[in-house]
Amino acid sequence: MPTLLMNLRQVPDDEADEVRELLTQNAVAFFETPPSRFGISAGGIWLGDDAQREQAVQLLAQYQQQRRESARAVLDEARREGRPTTFWALLRSEPLRVVSALIVIATLIGLCLLPYFLLRD
Template sequence: MSKLLMNLRHVPEDEADDVRAMLDAHKIGFYETRPSRWGISSGGIWIADAAEFPQAKRLMAEYQAKRQAQARAEYEAAKRDGTAETFWTVARAQPLRVLLTFLAILFLLGLVALPVVLLSR
């Protein structure tokens, strides 16, 4: 029976390509399901033979550890160079988005506080 190795929701295409190449290189049989048209299911990479699943899971853990180390190293390098994204760089680049997000947060906090205010009268 097939087993899901990787849910493809919010997965960058380069990461999915790397996983496909890794499975091909180790001759692990897999197939892929595509996302549904309306976004109900997100698609995934499935291991066709359940006996190969432990090996695929181990390879996936190694790959993710390597990718995590690479992403952290890139972020640390960006912090050292001063090119890492911060709140203030986002606020300068997209002030309208930041303002609307702030107003939405205030509105939601007001909705949460509304029952307390109404009950205290």
């Protein structure tokens, strides 16, 4: 019976490519399901052979540990150099995106509170 190894929802393309390459290098048989047209399913990487499940899970755990350590190293280096990503840095670099997101958030909060103000005595 096929086993879902990795759901591809919110997985960067480079990470998915690296996982595919890792499985191919270690001769682990896998197949993929594509994302659905309407975004209900994001697709996934599946194992067809239960005999290789433990090996694949172990390989994926090692890969994710390595990726986590490298991401933390990059963040620590940015902090040492004084360039961490903060709200204010993001506001300076992408003001239109941040302001539009804040407007959407405020609109949603307003819509959620609208019944309260309309129905109170």
